[in-house]
Amino acid sequence: MTQPLLSVRDLVVSYDGGLPAVSNYRVDLLPGTLTVILGRNGAGKTSTLRGITGFLAHEAGTARGTISVRGEVVRRPGPLRLSKLGVGLVAERDKVFVNMTVQDQLRLVTSRRPDVEEIFEFFPRLRERRAVRAGLLSGGERQMLATALVLLRKPSVLLVDELSLGLAPGVVRELMGHLRRLADERGLTILAADQAVHASLHVADEVQVMDSGSLVASGPLDSLDIDAVLDAYLGRHER
Numbered sequence: 001m002t003q004p005l006l007s008v009r010d011l012v013v014s015y016d017g018g019l020p021a022v023s024n025y026r027v028d029l030l031p032g033t034l035t036v037i038l039g040r041n042g043a044g045k046t047s048t049l050r051g052i053t054g055f056l057a058h059e060a061g062t063a064r065g066t067i068s069v070r071g072e073v074v075r076r077p078g079p080l081r082l083s084k085l086g087v088g089l090v091a092e093r094d095k096v097f098v099n100m101t102v103q104d105q106l107r108l109v110t111s112r113r114p115d116v117e118e119i120f121e122f123f124p125r126l127r128e129r130r131a132v133r134a135g136l137l138s139g140g141e142r143q144m145l146a147t148a149l150v151l152l153r154k155p156s157v158l159l160v161d162e163l164s165l166g167l168a169p170g171v172v173r174e175l176m177g178h179l180r181r182l183a184d185e186r187g188l189t190i191l192a193a194d195q196a197v198h199a200s201l202h203v204a205d206e207v208q209v210m211d212s213g214s215l216v217a218s219g220p221l222d223s224l225d226i227d228a229v230l231d232a233y234l235g236r237h238e239r
């Protein structure tokens with residue numbers, strides 16, 4: 001059986017010592033696959049990705065659980081440790097410097113021209129817009145830049161939070177298509193949390209549905225009665 005690249009068991013995330021925002025979350029990410037976490041506002045998607053990567057200190061949040069990378073339990077997981085093990089996070093609300101050009105931001109992360117060239121090959125739109133300040137990019141282009149800045153660090157696992165936030169359906173489909181290509185062409189292993197149900201299901205290998213901090217469904221797309229699960233937990237109107 002193929003070994004998961006990243007496994008999570010019994011993840012619990014709480015804020016300010018309150019009731020858990022995430023309870024007993026688990027996942028196995030197989031190499032080169034794309035898993036999506038779906039759930040309505042406040043379901044616990046962002047907290048799950050923060051809990052895995054340890055980006056909780058600024059949120060007065062705590063996480064416990066077991067995270068393994070390539071079969072090895074990660075001792076004292078946290079942002080730096082996970083990053084060194086090749087786990088990258090594209091955080092919700094794009095983290096780009098609005099006054100810097102696309103090209104300058106990419107060069108902040110790497111001085112290797114071939115790496116920047118590779119990014120431009122993958123995102124031709126960023127090449128076209130390379131001399132433009134990030135503040136003038138469209139929402140979709142900003143998300144491409146935010147993703148590119150993480151990709152330059154050459155992760156093998158990419159966690160992506162709400163790529164579709166505030167974007168038009170056509171742009172969301174394009175961005176989801178990029179995630180699919182990153183898995184297929186680059187062999188990246190991806191866990192993406194999103195509310196864009198249709199676009200996510202179109203590209204996913206595995207699907208997880210969260211409600212009130214708990215998983216209510218999880219498995220390969222073709223093994224789930226996805227319509228029933230989504231009707232029950234997202235409501236037909238949100239699909």
Ligand SMILES: Nc1ncnc2c1ncn2[C@@H]1O[C@H](COP(=O)(O)OP(=O)(O)OP(=O)(O)O)[C@@H](O)[C@H]1O
Nearest residue numbers: 015021039040041042043044045046047048059195
């Ligand atoms: N920094 C924080 N401090 C306190 N509570 C928080 C914090 N961030 C999230 N929460 C709470 O944790 C729960 C899960 O929120 P979370 O943002 O993880 O959900 P989500 O599924 O990502 O929602 P959305 O799609 O709206 O981003 C919610 O009840 C939320 O109010």
